[in-house]
Amino acid sequence: MTDQPSERPAEDAAMDENKLIAQRREKLKALREQGVAFPNDFRRNVVAGELHAEYGERDAEELEALGLRVKVAGRLMSRRVMGKVAFSHLQDMSGRIQLFVARDTLGAEPYSAYKKDLDLGDIVGVEGVLFKTKTGELSIRCEQLRLLTKALRPLPEKFHGLTDQESRYRQRYLDLIVNECARRTFLTRTRIVQFMRAYLDARGYLEVETPMMQVIPGGAAARPFITHHHALDMQLFLRIAPELYLKRLVVGGFEKVYEINRNFRNEGLSTRHNPEFTMLEFYEAYADYQDMMDLTEDMLRRMAHEVLGTTEVGYQGQTYDFGRPFERLTVREAILRFNPRLTGADVDDLERARSVAEGLGIPLKPGWGLGKVQVELFEKTAEHRLMDPTFITAYPTEVSPLARRNDSDPFVTDRFELFVGGREIANGFSELNDAEDQAERFRRQVAEKEAGDEEAMHFDADYIRALEHGMPPTAGEGVGIDRLVMLFTDSASIRDVLLFPHMRPEE
RNA sequence: GCGCCCUUAGCUCAGUCGGUAGAGCAUCUGACUUUUAAUCAGGUGGUCGUUGGUUCGAAUCCAACAGGGCGCACCA
Numbered sequence: 001m002t003d004q005p006s007e008r009p010a011e012d013a014a015m016d017e018n019k020l021i022a023q024r025r026e027k028l029k030a031l032r033e034q035g036v037a038f039p040n041d042f043r044r045n046v047v048a049g050e051l052h053a054e055y056g057e058r059d060a061e062e063l064e065a066l067g068l069r070v071k072v073a074g075r076l077m078s079r080r081v082m083g084k085v086a087f088s089h090l091q092d093m094s095g096r097i098q099l100f101v102a103r104d105t106l107g108a109e110p111y112s113a114y115k116k117d118l119d120l121g122d123i124v125g126v127e128g129v130l131f132k133t134k135t136g137e138l139s140i141r142c143e144q145l146r147l148l149t150k151a152l153r154p155l156p157e158k159f160h161g162l163t164d165q166e167s168r169y170r171q172r173y174l175d176l177i178v179n180e181c182a183r184r185t186f187l188t189r190t191r192i193v194q195f196m197r198a199y200l201d202a203r204g205y206l207e208v209e210t211p212m213m214q215v216i217p218g219g220a221a222a223r224p225f226i227t228h229h230h231a232l233d234m235q236l237f238l239r240i241a242p243e244l245y246l247k248r249l250v251v252g253g254f255e256k257v258y259e260i261n262r263n264f265r266n267e268g269l270s271t272r273h274n275p276e277f278t279m280l281e282f283y284e285a286y287a288d289y290q291d292m293m294d295l296t297e298d299m300l301r302r303m304a305h306e307v308l309g310t311t312e313v314g315y316q317g318q319t320y321d322f323g324r325p326f327e328r329l330t331v332r333e334a335i336l337r338f339n340p341r342l343t344g345a346d347v348d349d350l351e352r353a354r355s356v357a358e359g360l361g362i363p364l365k366p367g368w369g370l371g372k373v374q375v376e377l378f379e380k381t382a383e384h385r386l387m388d389p390t391f392i393t394a395y396p397t398e399v400s401p402l403a404r405r406n407d408s409d410p411f412v413t414d415r416f417e418l419f420v421g422g423r424e425i426a427n428g429f430s431e432l433n434d435a436e437d438q439a440e441r442f443r444r445q446v447a448e449k450e451a452g453d454e455e456a457m458h459f460d461a462d463y464i465r466a467l468e469h470g471m472p473p474t475a476g477e478g479v480g481i482d483r484l485v486m487l488f489t490d491s492a493s494i495r496d497v498l499l500f501p502h503m504r505p506e507e
Numbered sequence: 508g509c510g511c512c513c514u515u516a517g518c519u520c521a522g523u524c525g526g527u528a529g530a531g532c533a534u535c536u537g538a539c540u541u542u543u544a545a546u547c548a549g550g551u552g553g554u555c556g557u558u559g560g561u562u563c564g565a566a567u568c569c570a571a572c573a574g575g576g577c578g579c580a581c582c583a
Contacts, residue, residue, distance in 0.1 A: 018516085018517065018552075019517090019534075019535090019551075019552060020517055020533075020534060020552085021517080023534075023535085078543075078544090080542050080543065080545050080546095081539085081542095081545090082539060082540065082541075082542060082545075082546090083538075083539035083540055084539080084540045085539095085540045085541065085542085086540095086542080087541075087542045087543065087545085089543080098542090098543075100541075100542090102540070102541095103540080104540080119534090120533075120534095133541055133542075133543095134541045134542090135541075135542075135543080137541095137542090137543075139541095153517075154517045154518075154533060154534075155517085155518080155533080156517080156518040156519080156532095156533090157517090157518040157519050157531085157532050157533070157544095158518090158532065158533080158544065159518095159519080159531090159532065159544050160518070160519045160520090160532085161518085161519085162518070162519090163518090163519070164514095164518085164519090164575090165575070165576060166514090166574070166575045166576085167518090169575090178518090220583085221582090221583060222582070222583095223581095223582090265582075267581065267582050268508090268580080268581050268582065270578095270579095270581090270582085271576095271577080271578095272582090273581090273582065372583080375583060376583090379583080395583085398583095399583050400583080417583095424583095427583090455582085455583080493576095493577095503574090503575090504573090504574065504575090505574095506573095506574075
């Protein structure tokens, strides 16, 4: 390294130049000299998928008689030259269509250009007649073939595609070009979100947007990302949940609201955690947690049926049945079921529960009450064994600072979580709409924060003021979209269902 | 944060005991008028993640670093 700055800093990112790229740059240079190298005057009139859907079943004679002229555009994915005729596959958003390229139809000059100047990966526009080849594949007999965009970099190998995990995440565009399974996964993700919107819209919910940058990060227990607003010279937090804003809207009279958007949590990464992830949160006045469970069960069952075509969801070699009624168990019942040697007395008494937990090697902190210890017991011994969709209810009040107390047992709340395949998918409850109780719970959270719990909640005085105006009896829920998509697409890692998962910078 | 594993051609991967770099696809040259992982013949292509160390000699052994994967921890 000299002390001179690099003369071509913009080129630093392209240090992986090689002969393949150099050849293509030469072709692009020639194109520039001939005129417009990146034309934008080609218009297609159909996509590959429509052709297959409308004409895939016609036989060769019918198509010949039809003589349908079509214009398609897309990426050149393959080329098989057989002398004076050749075949390619063109890929667009809807799928692939075969091109039949014959010198006698296209002309000698363009045919030579197709063989010599075009490269796999180039974007082309094609005009020709639809027909079926000897082997019965729907194809286009090319009469015009135009290069629309030169690709300077070669595509990954045609058979194996791109398999390197890091490259697939960092260069998602390449993954999407060459790996059909990736395209299918993200298509399914879109369909799931579309389905949820349609489902909630049809039931009278309003889709809203609430702040992503919050003065007080509320609605969950998690470490937030912190940022700074220059003009106001103040600290802001990226939201960890939209919950408290959505409930303010219920106070305001928007009695059914939902939001599908990102949350940000400053925590570890794993196959189930990304710093930014997508949640559906929805709230409905004059409903309780039982109604939310019913809605969730109905929504997921219909979703599986509509998106996957079956209510039997296959995941990593297991099958989870969304068709049968979801089992409902309390936290306490779940602990006892998966720890058959325990008795009710073992989990109802703080000292006995603590000794049971310690016997299982579960680390406990001194200040924890019975509720927290029970939840630890549940999470360490039961959660990962809940395979078919299962609602766990009656979470202790101690660990549910925003949930309504149960009328007959104030030790627990009217709250549930949904588990599938041992993983939490959703969390919902009857909302705490008693402003004085909520204020007390916030005070307890603040005490825990002062005692060193980084994830304890702040006291949100405006939220209390909103509740003091009266929030109707309400129930609400959050659904982790990424984990749901993982389940529905048989994806092992959350990164497989995020178009651009968080990665450390290269180099 | 901890543990184990991975990093070789544009892509997918081999590389033995430490002896100086291989294949397939892509690419280039040629043949071929219905192929579809086309076929056939012949070529080009490498800072073996980076930096040190051990050694006569390192893709190979050791260390540190970087990136990634899996698991744990964290994440109600």
